[in-house]
Amino acid sequence: MGLRERQRLETLRTLRAAAVELVRDNGLTETTVAEIADRAGVSRRTFFNYYACKEDAVLGAGTPSVPEEPLVEFLETPPGPARLDRAVDLILAVAATIRQAGERHVDHAELVAKYPQLTERMQQHGTSAQESLSAAIALHLADAPAAEVEGARALVLLAGTVLRFAYRTDPDVFDNPDSPALAHAADVFRRTIKELS
Template structure:
């Protein structure tokens, strides 16, 4: 359902949330995460701090655009089609990186959030906390992705969970390494490094 087809009240809620998210990202990019307080974000978004808490539990959630978004079958199918040339491990790593960038949003917003995660690694903890909340959706998505790979076509739930855990840990390490090196956020670089780490670990375990 598009915003245009929603009722006025729902449209205003969506617009307010999007404005708060945009203002949070803008403030952190401009003034740093320490100065991007809830009061400052609310003031820039022209709402009260009380209204802020109707949408987010903390400023980190606004910065990251955290929301409980269902990963639908259509989303998974589109992801698989977009990365048809990638193997299952690489595809899962890309899915996790997409979620770290933002749950939903335009490409520019995803890039900005990824930049902030690299600049402020402490945001990773909040993002992974949210990913734990949507673990069931992630597991279903990973199962569908693995089903496209003959090696994992009949993967048991425990196998899927282990692969997800390894891929998530590899992404975390890749982001932390980039942050330590003060590098520019590059989704391809992060994907290659995280995927390489997974394969390196698997090879050593054999």
């Protein structure tokens, strides 16, 4: 990792730490972007170069992107049980791009539980991630039959549901792809879908 990237990560983490500390001390509504920037020792302009809003700073979150490698791995995996696993891997890779500050998902769970605005912001990022994934799939499969595109999109949506199901048992699942809860959730959904056939 180069110097510029290390400095970027340090600034992201410093801003996030300041936001979390201020929100814990003063509350979300009472905390301002100016206070977060001051606590972090940066300007408001610098704050907005890193985070869109104070909620994102608390979450350490940014705009999602779709990493090429897991997308291609998913799309090139033939039909079968492994394809759901690749779809889950893809969702986890996209979720990792949202967490700019590199913090674990559970690190802000207490604040998310306390402030519904943070849950709402997380849901907005999730919706944005689904839209980005859908667009990336359509772009990569531009010449494929419509049924193949629809199938890939449906499997990505199913993978998101598998992750939410696993999250109920293990809130750390987004940071632990080897979680037994994730393997169990995938098995439950495979079994349930098989029963529908």
